[in-house]
Amino acid sequence: MRNASAGTRRKYAFAVAVWLGFLDAAGRAWHDANAEDVAGFTFWRMTDEANVRRVAGGTVLDDLVAISAFYRWAGFRFGVSDPVARRQVPGPDPGTSTESFEAGPHLVRSKDVKWLDPAGYARWVDVGLRGLDLRGREIDG
The missing domain is CATH 1.10.150 (DNA polymerase; domain 1)
Structure with a gap:
């Protein structure tokens, strides 16, 4: 020390x-x-x-x-x-x-965290959650 x-x-x-x-x-x-x-x-x-x-x-x-x-x-x-x-x-x-x-935490956030900008977040919501394609149209199925 x-x-x-x-x-x-x-x-x-x-x-x-x-x-x-x-x-x-x-x-x-x-x-x-x-x-x-x-x-x-x-x-x-x-x-x-x-x-x-x-x-x-x-x-x-x-x-x-x-x-x-x-x-x-x-x-x-x-x-x-x-x-x-x-x-x-x-x-x-x-x-x-x-x-x-052995007793270490299972999840430790990396110091190199990447955040989405507002446009990236909106695209993630549309595609990832709402199931839209990149043009904003519904995907069949």
């Missing part, structure tokens, strides 16, 4: 604090946490109605990165294992794979 920006350090510290608060509420010690705790944390952060401050998948993914970094640091110093399990998933190119978090 020495070379990380102040914003990254703040974000990681907040994520670890939320994680430790979650474990405390569940009656678990940080050094005894396991993959089930991480799955419960993901559910609580995103879905659980008992959490009035639910967050999106991207935030949970950032949390998991921070928690895993904390356990990598703690593992080196205290022999604690990282409860944030990983799995191999197909990569962007054929024949490649990449690592993903």
Whole structure:
């Protein structure tokens, strides 16, 4: 973390604090946490109605990165294992794979979001929802 920006350090510290608060509420010690705790944390952060401050998948993914970094640091110093399990998933190119978090959110919006302009949206409504052709005529069937 020495070379990380102040914003990254703040974000990681907040994520670890939320994680430790979650474990405390569940009656678990940080050094005894396991993959089930991480799955419960993901559910609580995103879905659980008992959490009035639910967050999106991207935030949970950032949390998991921070928690895993904390356990990598703690593992080196205290022999604690990282409860944030990983799995191999197909990569962007054929024949490649990449690592993903087991308890990671299933849907994370890409940072490269493309929006339709008003004309494109109107065309999508006509063709995609109303079943019209590109000239605005009804399509038989």
